[in-house]
Amino acid sequence: MFRAFSENRLVFMTSPAPEVTPTADAPTEAAPSEPKMPQQLFDEGKRNFEGKVAGAKELVTNLKSIYVDEKYGIDKDTTKDPALTTLFANLDTQLTELTTKFGEEVGKITDATQENLTALETNLYTNVVKELEGEKTDTLDTKIKEKTATTLGVEIKKVTDDLTTFAQKQEEEKKAASESAEATPKYEVEMANTLLQNKESGTYFDAKKVLDGRGKDFSILASEGGYPIHMSVKPGDPATASAKLVMDYTKAQYSQEFADKAAFKKFYGTINEADLPEPSKPAKSLTDVCNLPASKPPPFGGVKRTRELSVSVAADGKVKVEVKSIKFGEPPTPTIEIDLGKPIDQIKTVDDVLYPPGYGKGKRSGTETGTADGAAVMAVESAETQEAKWQRYKAELTKYETAMNKGDFANSPAFAELPVFLRKTLTADHINAKITEANGLLTQGNTLDAAGISHLDTVMTFLEKREGLILREQNFNLGDLPEFSEWKSIKEKGLQYGAGGKDIVDFQNHFSGAANTLHNHFEKKGATSNAEAFYVELTGAKLNFHGEQKSKNISGVFEIKVKGYEGKPIPFAFSGINPTDGQSWETAVSKAMDLCVQNDKMNDLVKDQVRDKEHMERTRRVVAEREARHEEKRDRKAAKAQEKGETFDEFSIPDYEGNSQEDIVEQIGKEYGKAEDYEIKQGDGEWVAVRKSNLVEKTVPARSEVIGTNEGITIKIEADAAVKMKELGMKIDGGKLMVNGAVAKYPETGKEIVFKVMPEPTTLEIRETDGKLVITEIFSDNSRVNYKGSTADALIADMAKSRKTVSAYQTEEGTILEPEVSSGPMATSAVA
Amino acid sequence: MSDFATQIQAFTCINDEMKQKIIALGDKSTDEKRAKVIAVLTEGEAKKKAILTERDAKMAEQAQASLKAVNDFKRGPLREGIKQIESIDKSSEEKSAEDLLNQI
Numbered sequence: 059m060f061r062a063f064s065e066n067r068l069v070f071m072t073s074p075a076p077e078v079t080p081t082a083d084a085p086t087e088a089a090p091s092e093p094k095m096p097q098q099l100f101d102e103g104k105r106n107f108e109g110k111v112a113g114a115k116e117l118v119t120n121l122k123s124i125y126v127d128e129k130y131g132i133d134k135d136t137t138k139d140p141a142l143t144t145l146f147a148n149l150d151t152q153l154t155e156l157t158t159k160f161g162e163e164v165g166k167i168t169d170a171t172q173e174n175l176t177a178l179e180t181n182l183y184t185n186v187v188k189e190l191e192g193e194k195t196d197t198l199d200t201k202i203k204e205k206t207a208t209t210l211g212v213e214i215k216k217v218t219d220d221l222t223t224f225a226q227k228q229e230e231e232k233k234a235a236s237e238s239a240e241a242t243p244k245y246e247v248e249m250a251n252t253l254l255q256n257k258e259s260g261t262y263f264d265a266k267k268v269l270d271g272r273g274k275d276f277s278i279l280a281s282e283g284g285y286p287i288h289m290s291v292k293p294g295d296p297a298t299a300s301a302k303l304v305m306d307y308t309k310a311q312y313s314q315e316f317a318d319k320a321a322f323k324k325f326y327g328t329i330n331e332a333d334l335p336e337p338s339k340p341a342k343s344l345t346d347v348c349n350l351p352a353s354k355p356p357p358f359g360g361v362k363r364t365r366e367l368s369v370s371v372a373a374d375g376k377v378k379v380e381v382k383s384i385k386f387g388e389p390p391t392p393t394i395e396i397d398l399g400k401p402i403d404q405i406k407t408v409d410d411v412l413y414p415p416g417y418g419k420g421k422r423s424g425t426e427t428g429t430a431d432g433a434a435v436m437a438v439e440s441a442e443t444q445e446a447k448w449q450r451y452k453a454e455l456t457k458y459e460t461a462m463n464k465g466d467f468a469n470s471p472a473f474a475e476l477p478v479f480l481r482k483t484l485t486a487d488h489i490n491a492k493i494t495e496a497n498g499l500l501t502q503g504n505t506l507d508a509a510g511i512s513h514l515d516t517v518m519t520f521l522e523k524r525e526g527l528i529l530r531e532q533n534f535n536l537g538d539l540p541e542f543s544e545w546k547s548i549k550e551k552g553l554q555y556g557a558g559g560k561d562i563v564d565f566q567n568h569f570s571g572a573a574n575t576l577h578n579h580f581e582k583k584g585a586t587s588n589a590e591a592f593y594v595e596l597t598g599a600k601l602n603f604h605g606e607q608k609s610k611n612i613s614g615v616f617e618i619k620v621k622g623y624e625g626k627p628i629p630f631a632f633s634g635i636n637p638t639d640g641q642s643w644e645t646a647v648s649k650a651m652d653l654c655v656q657n658d659k660m661n662d663l664v665k666d667q668v669r670d671k672e673h674m675e676r677t678r679r680v681v682a683e684r685e686a687r688h689e690e691k692r693d694r695k696a697a698k699a700q701e702k703g704e705t706f707d708e709f710s711i712p713d714y715e716g717n718s719q720e721d722i723v724e725q726i727g728k729e730y731g732k733a734e735d736y737e738i739k740q741g742d743g744e745w746v747a748v749r750k751s752n753l754v755e756k757t758v759p760a761r762s763e764v765i766g767t768n769e770g771i772t773i774k775i776e777a778d779a780a781v782k783m784k785e786l787g788m789k790i791d792g793g794k795l796m797v798n799g800a801v802a803k804y805p806e807t808g809k810e811i812v813f814k815v816m817p818e819p820t821t822l823e824i825r826e827t828d829g830k831l832v833i834t835e836i837f838s839d840n841s842r843v844n845y846k847g848s849t850a851d852a853l854i855a856d857m858a859k860s861r862k863t864v865s866a867y868q869t870e871e872g873t874i875l876e877p878e879v880s881s882g883p884m885a886t887s888a889v890a
Numbered sequence: 891m892s893d894f895a896t897q898i899q900a901f902t903c904i905n906d907e908m909k910q911k912i913i914a915l916g917d918k919s920t921d922e923k924r925a926k927v928i929a930v931l932t933e934g935e936a937k938k939k940a941i942l943t944e945r946d947a948k949m950a951e952q953a954q955a956s957l958k959a960v961n962d963f964k965r966g967p968l969r970e971g972i973k974q975i976e977s978i979d980k981s982s983e984e985k986s987a988e989d990l991l992n993q994i
Contacts, residue, residue, distance in 0.1 A: 096946035103953025110960045114968060142975070149971050152963060160956040164949060171945040175938060182934040183908045186927050190915035376905060 082500045107160060120144040138696070141690060177498075182317055184498050194688050195623050240410060242546060243271030250408040253289055257402065260290025265310065272435055285312035291411065292395065293402040301402035301410060302395040303433055307384040310392075314379040322377040327447075327511050334371055341380070342371035355416035357386075357394055365388045420786075451518050458493050458521060462486065472536055475606055477643045479539045479568040483520075489528060492517055515621075556598030556617065565599055571644055572651035576618065579655035581665065594618055594664055597627045603643060611636045612646045617655050620667035622676065624730075628663045630654040648668050681729050685713050689752045708753055709739065712746035722747045748777050894924050903934040 096546050123129040125142050151341060203221075207214040239628060242250075249263040266278045266283040278285055288306040288522050316322040319331050328348050335342040346365040350358050368380040387395045399415040461467075469487040474481075481489060499506060499514040506514065526534030554567045566573040577592040586589035598617035605611055613633035619626075638645040654660055692711050699706035713736065716722040722745050723733045736747040895913045904912070909962050 096943070099950035100953045102947065102949060103957050105961055106954060107956045110957070110964070114964060116961070117968075118971075121972075121975065145971050145974060149967060152967055156956065156959055156963060159959075160952070163952050163956070167945055167948045167952060174941045178937055178941065179904050179908070182904055182931060183912075186912055186930055187905075187915065187929070189913070189923060189927055190919050583924060675919060792908040 059198050080607070104160075105345055106159075111153055111157055115150065118146050118153070122625065136734075141153070141693065155754050169416070175412060181494060182497050184501050185494070188497075194448075210268070242408065243268075245271045246412060247408050249289075251413050253291065253411055254406070254408070257291040257405065258293070260288055260304070260306075262286045262288050262309070266312065268435055270341040272408075278312050278447050286309060291398070291402055291405060297403070298401050299327070300400060301398045301405055303414060305394050305433075307386075307392040307394075310381070312381050314381070316377040319371075319377055326379075330368075330509075332508055334377065336370060337371045337375065338373045339371070341368045341378075344369050352369075353788065357396060361386050361394070362388055362390070411840055448500060451496065451514070454518070454522070454525075455493055455500070458525075458528050462490055463492065466528075467528075470536060472542075475566065476541060476545050477603075480545055484524070484527065484539070484541055489524065490520070492521055496521065531679050552600055552602040552614070554598075554600050555596075559598075559600075562596060562598065569644055569647045569651075575648055575651045576655055593668070595621050601647065608640060610641070610643060610646060612643065613648060614650070616651065616662070618654070618660070618735040620664060620671055622675075623671040624666045625665055625667070625709045628660060630657065630660055667876050677729050678731070681731060685752065688748075691751070708748055711740055711748075712741070713749055713752075714738075716745045716747075719745055721745065898931070899929055901931045901935055903931060903938040945982075 063527060122142070124132050125135075126139050126146065128134055128136065186508075203214055203217050207217045210217070217495045245264075245267045249261070249268075252261045262284070265287050269278065279573055283459075288304075288309065290304045290306075292302040292304050294300045294302070314325070316325070319334065322334075323329075323331065326346050328346050329344055333342070344367045346367055348363055350361050364383075364385045365381040368382060370378050372378065383392065396414050398410065400410070405411060412433060414433050467489075471485055476484075496514060496517045499510060499517070502510065519557055521528065523540055525531075527536075527539060537546070554560065556562045560834060573596065576594065576596055580592065580594035582591050582593055595618065597619045599614065600613055601614040602611070603612055611633075612635050614631070616632075617627035618629065618630065618632045632650045635646050635650045635653070637643065638649050663758050688711050691705075692708050695711070696706040696708070714722045714725050716725060719740075722736075722738050726733050726736060726747070735751070737750050737753060738745065738747040740746075785862055894916050898909050898913050898916070910919070916927065919927075951994065
């Protein structure tokens with residue numbers, strides 16, 4: 059199909075490079091002119107664009123007046139009116155789309171700018187306030203110390219030292235007090251005694267009572283069943299091995315009530331406020347998934363916890379949560395086992411079951427990672443609240459900041475062995491920026507949304523993984539840094555971009571010098587857009603890094619291709635390429651790319667691809683024009699046949715004819731088409747094909763089922779339905795919702811119905827009139843059909859009746875309308 | 891001090907509410923710290939300018955791309971449309987596609 063396939067020769071090059079002749083078609087530079095400011099360019103461009111669109115629109119309108127409306131009698135032929143109506147409507151739509159797209163793109167740029175400005179503002183403010191407030195406290199502290207020293211007649215250093223000693227003593231005293239005061243609440247003791255008498259059969263305990271006994275408020279409502287967790291002791295295998303405390307959450311269902319959304323968020327930081335149902339609306343099923351903090355003792359530390367919730371919001375804003383299930387691990391199971399550290403026959407005391415190794419008594423340290431509570435408490439609490447996590451983050455950040463402020467953060471010489479893209483995350487600047495970013499996010503506290511929280515977690519994980527480096531820990535091993543472990547793997551396996559490797563755009567980021575060499579070499583001067591100017595792209599690269607320090611060299615393959623060319627890329631292999639500066643990997647990669655673009659064979663093959671691509675485009679244009687003529691002919695004949703009450707076979711004017719199906723597929727392929735775009739069938743002896751999108755839709759008997767229990771319920775577009783519409787690719791146009799599918803919701807039951815109309819590209823326009831939902835279907839020829847109804851039944855029945863290509867069926871998500879077309883792509887569930 | 895307030899007021903990279911709070915805090919601070927704050931905000935001002943410059947460049951690029959799109963439309967679908975009319979209406983040959991397109 060593509061002649062160039064056979065010419066895809068592998069070009070192999072080793073260093074040193076041969077002399078390279080510059081390409082013959084060196085571009086001529088345009089004479090310099092007065093540079094214009096970007097704002098001015100935009101204004102001019104916008105004015106020009108709007109002028110041209112308006113001009114084109116006016117031309118289309120005038121042509122329609124002459125040839126369709128026969129105004130002034132300039133043209134009197136009415137036979138072509140239907141075809142011309144469609145033509146002008148299509149042209150007008152395309153022009154409107156140009157304007158809409160322009161507005162959308164400008165909007166995107168404006169939004170992104172606003173986002174950057176807001177982030178800048180927040181960061182600046184945070185930094186400035188920190189600067190000034192720190193000063194205030196420092197100054198005050200110093201003044202108090204000075205005054206005390208003067209009064210005592212001693213050096214200020216003495217006062218500072220005494221204060222430090224005092225703080226240490228105080229801490230020790232606090233620790234001793236807390237240890238001695240550590241008394242297990244009565245309920246837990248009762249619970250443990252019952253368990254000791256029924257080790258293997260176990261016992262249920264009420265987790266709410268455990269929490270109450272510890273003075274922890276989980277906003278759990280008292281209910282008859284409490285919050286039951288089953289606890290039992292499982293013997294080790296063999297019995298002399300450590301026994302396990304088994305916590306079974308199968309029956310752990312309870313309700314919670316929070317005063318408002320903010321209180322809810324402290325417990326359920328992973329759930330977005332936007333996902334909560336509206337006040338007084340039916341409860342919504344939500345899933346809370348998180349990994350418990352690694353600082354928790356095993357097995358809770360780092361484990362994945364999944365909670366199924368049913369959440370509703372009362373009219374007064376109170377948030378009610380029904381916890382339906384709690385599961386741990388992957389796959390999620392309702393049981394979790396805690397190692398008791400001794401065989402079952404040695405489990406004799408209350409402390410043996412309440413405080414296994416890693417838990418408990420005497421361990422209260424007052425730090426954020428303390429494990430003061432017993433296993434039962436941990437099992438109940440089992441996650442730090444957002445609040446506690448933020449406290450921990452704050453403490454960690456202070457530690458990191460103090461270390462970074464020492465200013466002696468030095469790059470290890472080993473860093474120079476890494477490529478820049480790995481090394482740059484290990485610089486003081488990068489780490490400081492991450493600390494600032496995390497501080498900025500923490501300042502926003504409870505106003506952070508789920509995405510913000512997740513971003514904060516990501517930034518903190520980044521810092522935590524580099525803690526040893528940040529704190530200059532003595533026993534810290536460079537190999538533990540993610541950058542070094544990645545580098546180790548790259549050196550072993552090589553670095554791949556494109557299919558099966560990193561995203562190809564990463565190559566541009568990692569080796570911008572090489573990427574620019576490619577782009578600049580194949581640059582078409584005078585092009586108006588980057589896409590047009592840089593017409594050759596890198597589609598894949600494999601880099602192997604050999605040696606170290608002064609003996610570095612690389613080998614590998616680049617694959618380049620003319621943009622839009624549909625054949626295979628051209629590979630260029632290289633080996634033994636040394637860095638041109640003697641040390642950096644980047645200069646070696648740039649050099650390899652330079653050899654690639656200067657290679658005569660490569661340039662010849664690129665020229666071949668350009669030629670083939672142009673041939674393909676020309677051929678496709680010719681095919682499109684030919685098929686448009688066929689379509690017009692078909693329309694004309696179909697209209698005539700209809701007038702006479704006869705049927706018309708669209709395949710009597712085929713786009714392709716042949717002796718067999720294979721013959722047709724081959725013809726389509728030769729003209730750079732895709733066989734799947736055509737409906738191919740055997741006509742009277744001969745095989746014929748017509749492009750599917752040009753076929754008139756087939757009508758099939760309507761099938762409507764289900765529905766029917768919702769009489770009297772008015773369908774309204776709810777706010778969250780609109781959200782779902784957005785997910786479906788909704789376009790808002792002039793206040794109307796333009797969608798390829800729609801969701802409507804029954805307010806009373808919360809049940810949703812989903813409309814999805816196929817085949818695309820039919821558009822649905824949805825609006826509400828007098829409390830009724832009206833759906834208008836707009837076909838590709840701009841004709842419209844309205845469906846309306848005040849009940850789901852009525853609406854769907856109306857739609858199914860008129861459209862005749864839709865049917866309805868019920869799924870868990872709701873009612874789905876789909877065309878009953880046996881061939882061609884079926885609609886997928888819009889809410890899947 | 892009033893100098894500090896005047897300087898803060900002149901910045902555009904933070905909002906008015908923030909400015910008021912910074913001025914109030916600066917009131918109780920030292921000259922050295924105030925100078926540091928001015929330096930931070932001066933840098934912020936430069937960053938803001940860079941963001942706006944980038945936006946302007948992108949907007950200009952977008953305008954050019956849209957202009958190209960409308961030109962392509964003129965040369966492509968619109969030209970084809972007019973040719974179609976010409977083929978229908980042989981009497982209007984004097985109104986060639988090029989003539990019409992040149993008017994817009």
